[in-house]
Amino acid sequence: MRTLPALILILFFALAAHAQDGEALLQRIDRNLNPESYESYRKLINIEPDGRTREYVLFSVKKGNDKVAALFVSPASEKGRSTLRLGDNMWLYMPGVGKPIRITSLQSVVGGIFNNSDILQLDYAAEYAVEKQEETHDEVLLHLKAKTKTVAYDRVRLWADKKKLLPTRIECLTEAKMLIKNIYFKEIKDFGGGIVRPSVIETDSPLYQGYRSVMIFAGLKAREFADEVFTQANMPNLEALR
Known part of the structure; x- marks a missing residue:
């Protein structure tokens, strides 16, 4: 018969293995949703x-798990x-203003329900740890906890x-x-290059009854960038990447 300390140790390793499975699953979801480095065009619509x-x-352009930049086209x-x-x-960065100004994750440069963290989204695995994993016949549910207090x-x-x-x-x-x-992920689309993912993301909030925001991806493809692209000095020059 196993002793109590032995059973506790077995349970600990079982939970650790389950957590590792959840982290690996979240990373696969990240990669299916976006390449590690990419460019995209998207329309944001705020509906009152x-x-x-x-x-x-x-x-928008992204590199790795910590660099994202976006340029307003219209x-x-x-x-x-x-x-x-x-x-x-x-x-x-705003043309005519001396230098870039700091913004926070919970603010929104476009107003509406999408905040800056949603618009400049990093990989979920970069910001969250998997606490718990559940499964049904056709879906998996991951319970995620922010790794730091600065996450939205x-x-x-x-x-x-x-x-x-x-x-979903x-x-x-x-x-x-x-x-x-x-946040709802809809309308799976083949963007080419092996990228098949939702082309529409919608959001609503019980805090803002009747308001909705929609993000529609018109193009998305893998692309490599130099680190210099993601600097404050380069913010006025993002147009040159298009």
């Missing part, structure tokens, strides 16, 4: 309760603005298609597990 909308087109009033994220640090959402529940290993829905929660945002 009365039906009024505001649209933005962004050209509307004309926003053209030339750019944002940069290096790990937990974010900046906004303290906890995330991520549902993914078990076969495609692509997210996310719930964003506070430390007290209060729901602050839903």
Whole structure:
């Protein structure tokens, strides 16, 4: 008969192995959703309760798990603005202003439900650790906990298609597990180059009844970039990458 310390040790290693499986699964979901380094074009649409909308087109580039930059292509009033994220640090550049200004993950450069963390999204595995994994017949549910206090959402529940290993829905929660945002992944599209992923991401929030925001990807492809692209000095020059 096994002793109590031996049973505790077995349970510890079983939980550790399960956590490693969850981390590997989250990394696979990240790679299926986006290449490690890529460029993309996307339209952001903010929808108000009365039906009024505001649209933005962004050209975005990403390298590794901590570098993201985005350039506003339209509307004309926003053209030339750019944002940069290096790990937990974010900046906004506006033509005519002396130097980039710091912004936070919970602010939004476009207004609406998507915040800066959503717009300048890093890999989920870069920001979150897997606390728990559940499975149904066709989906897997990952309970994620932020690795640092600077992450926009303290906890995330991520549902993914078990076969495609692509997210279908996310719930964003506070430390007290209060729901602050839903994110839905829709309309799987073949972007070429082996990239098959949702082309539409929608979000709503119980904190902003009647408001919705939609992100539509028109193009996405793997591309390599030099580190110099992701610097404050280069923010005015992102147009040259298009």
